Amino acid sequence: MFASVNSDCIGCGACEAVCPQVFRMNSYEIAEAYTNPVPHDAEESTKAALKSCPTTAIILE
Numbered sequence: 001m002f003a004s005v006n007s008d009c010i011g012c013g014a015c016e017a018v019c020p021q022v023f024r025m026n027s028y029e030i031a032e033a034y035t036n037p038v039p040h041d042a043e044e045s046t047k048a049a050l051k052s053c054p055t056t057a058i059i060l061e
Helices: 014-018 040-052
Strands: 003-005 023-025 031-033 058-060
Antiparallel strands (some): 023 031
């Protein structure tokens, strides 16, 4: 699985709070997926981060 964050991100930090193993806030206070492919042990928390995103900015492939 691969994760990415599109330009709809509002920088709320929910994804980082749910899954810091994959998501972090960059210097512009916008989320980014910094671990790809997603580690197998982080797949469930990555899916939870997707559901927690208020703008559906997270894309999982």
